[in-house]
Amino acid sequence: MTLTLHRHSVQTVTFGDKAGIAGGTLTVDPEALRDHLQARDERLAKIRIGLARPGEATRIVCVKDVVQPRLKKAGEKAGTGTLCVLDDVAVVTCGPIVAFQEGIIDMSGPGADTTPFSRMPLVVLDIDVSEGVSPHEHEAAVRSAGLEAADAIARSCIEAEPDVVETVAWDKSKAGSKLPRIAPGLPRIAYVYLVLSQGLLHDNYVLGRNAREGLPISVDPRIAFDTAIVSGNCVSACDKNTTYHHQNNPLVAELLRGHGTRWDFAGVVISNAATRLADKQRAAEAAVELVADMKADGAIVSKEGFGNPDTDLMMILRGLGQAGIKASAITDEFAGIEGDSQSLADATPEADAIVSVGNANERIRLPAMSTTFGPLPDVTRLAGGYPHSLRDDGTMEVELQSIMGATNQLGFSRLSCREV
C-alpha cells in the first residue's frame, strides 16, 4: 500500500475566473467558490473571500481553522492512493467569534513570527452565519465550509501536472511475527497522538467519526496526510491542532524520514482527551496497551489543549514508564505572564523528557494593521485577549495564547521556553 503525493508548489495566489494552477500561480474564482459554498449550506449567510499574503499589513481575527488544499485523485482507503496537494497555501476560516477560543493570524510584524500561517498566501473565508444558528451549528457550518473550499481549490488543480511526485513509504515491520524486522538493531518508536474530544465545541474528527467514539486506535501514520484528522474544536488558538497541522503532522513526517535508517517507526496510536476522569483512565490504559502491542522500545506523545489534557498526557507517560517503554513528550506551558508560576496542571515523575513549545501566557504587542479580516473588536473576548487588549490606535496587547499555532504541541514550530 502506498501513498503518492502529487505536490504543486504555489508561489502566488490570485483571483480570476479561470480557477486552477499554472506556472506556480494558483487562481481562485471567489464568486464561483462563494456560490458553491452557499449552495450547499444555507446556514452560510455571508461569505467574504479575500487573500492575505506574507509580509502584508493584514490581520485575520477569530480564525477557526486552517486547511491545506489536498484532494484524493485515486484510491479509497485513508492513507493510501494518490493525493493532489497544494503546497505553501491554505484556506483560513474566520468571522465573528463562536466561542472564546479562536485565534489571530498576523501576516507581518512580531505576531507573524509566532504563527506558521504568516509564511504562505492564505485564501480567507470571512463567514457570517444566518441569524438563529446556534453556536454548535455555527462551528459545524464554518468547519464544513473550510474543508469544502479547500477541496474545491484542489479540485481545480487536479488535472495539472504536479511539480513533485512523492511516494510516502511505510514498510511496517511486524513486531513479534516471524517476518524480519525492518532493520535489526534499530529502536522501535511509536507515536501517541492525543486529540481533544470533549464535546461542546471541543471536538475533533478522526476517519470521519467524532473523536469521542472509538479511540484509542492504532493507525497507519499516513492517514494524517490524507486529511483523516479534522479539527472541530475551539480550544485556545495557540495549541489547538488545526486541520493544516494534522495534514502536515511534523512528528509523523520526522518519524517517517528516519524510518528504516535511524529507527523503526512502529506506528501511530490516536488517543483522546476526554472530560471524565474514568474516560481518561480508560483511554490512557488502552493507548499504552496498544503501544506495548507494537513491541515499541520508545514512544513520543503529543498533546492538544492544556489544563485537563495535561492529565491525559501524564497518565500516558506514567503508563508507558510502568510498561518499560521510554518516552518523550511535547507540551506548552501556562507559566503566567511573568513566567513565575508552575506551568502545568498535572505532573508525574515519568515525565522526565519534555519538550516545551513555549509559555502561552507570555504577552506580545501587536501593531495596528491596515487590512483586517473578521470583526477586530472580538479579539477582546478571545482566550488570551483582554477586555482592554485593543487600543484606540489599533495596536493590541495579547497573550501568545490567542495566536494561531503559536505553541503547537505537535512540535510544528521552533518556539521553546527555558528558565532564566
Add this chain to the structure above:
Amino acid sequence: MAKTIRAIHCLNQFFGGLGGEEKGGLAPQWFEGPRGPGSLIQQLAADIAVVGTVVVGDNYMAEHPDEGAAEIVALIETEIAKDPALRPDLVMAGPAFAAGRYGMSCGAICQAVLEKLGISTVTAMHPDNPALDIYRQTLTVVRAGADVMGMREAVAGMVRVGIKLVAGEAIVPETDGTIPRGLRRNYFADATGAERAVEMLMRKLRGEEIRTEYPMPVFSRVTPAPPVADMAKATLALVTSGGIVPRGNPDRIESANASKYGEYSLRGLDHLSAESHQSVHGGYDTTYANEDPNRVLPLDVVRDLEREGRIGGLNETYYATVGNATSVKRAEAYGREIAAKLINVGVQAVILTST
C-alpha cells in the same frame, strides 16, 4: 580604544579598601573611578569604564537595607547631577561570593537601582548566598565561587553578562553562568519541537543524558479540612472558577488567565437566571451555563437546602473567577484571599464548583 559602557561599581568597606569588620558601619561614600575589583573590571573589559565607585559598610546595609539602598541611589543621582557624563549604563555590585551581609547589600542596591533609576544591574554570588532567597527572581546574579579565590572568574562573568544586559540581549543561565531566576521565558530554538522530541527520545533510548526542557513542578498538597459536624448549623458559601458573573461582567474578568476574582451579592436572589448572570469563562462551551447559570453556581438548590433547614445559612456574597489558563500562582493567591475573607465572616463550609 574608547570605552563605550559607563559603569558604577558598588563595594563593601573591605573590597573598597576602607577597612575590615571594624568599619562595617560605614555610611555610603562616593569615589571617582574604580577601586579594588573595579580595576579588574576595566582590565577584563575593554568596553567598560568604571566611572565611579560607591563603598558602603556591610553592617550599615544589614541594619537598614532599604534606607541604605535609597541613600546610595540618591548619592548616584547627586553625582550624575553634578556631572552628567557619569550617568551609567550599568551598575555593578560585588562580587559578594558566599558572604551573607555583603550579598544582602549587593541585592538591595541592585534592586533599588533597577526600580528607581531603571538602569541595568549585575552582581555575583555563590549559589548558597542567603541573599538569593530574596533577590533570585528579580536580579541578574552571576554564579560566583564561595570566596575571593573566585574573584577573577566572577568579575569576568559580571563583565560578560553586563555587556549583554546593556545591549538588551537575553541572559541564559546555562550559557551565561547566571543563577536561574525561576522565570520561564520563550525563545526560538534551532530545531522544531517535533525534531527535538525525536532526538530527546533517541538519547533516552541510547541511555545518554537528557536535558528535559521542563522539569516537573512540585505540587503543593492541601490537606482537606475535617467534615463539618452539623451542616444544619453551618454557614455555607459558594465559590466558583466557572466564570459566573452578573450579566455585563461588571469587573471585566478576563476569559482566560484572569487577573482578578469578583465578589457579588446573592441577597434577595432565589436563583440565577439567563437575565441576571452569565459565564465569561473561555475554556468551555458556555451555552448551557448561560442558559441556566445555576448549573455552574448552584444557587437554586442551595436556597432549597436553606429553606429546608439543612444548612444553617448561605453567605450572601459569592466569589467567582475564570479558571482557564490562569497560572497556578495566581490561583493560589485568589484561593488564599477568598478563604481569609470567608473565615473572617464565619463561613464553615464552601461549595467550590469548577468547569
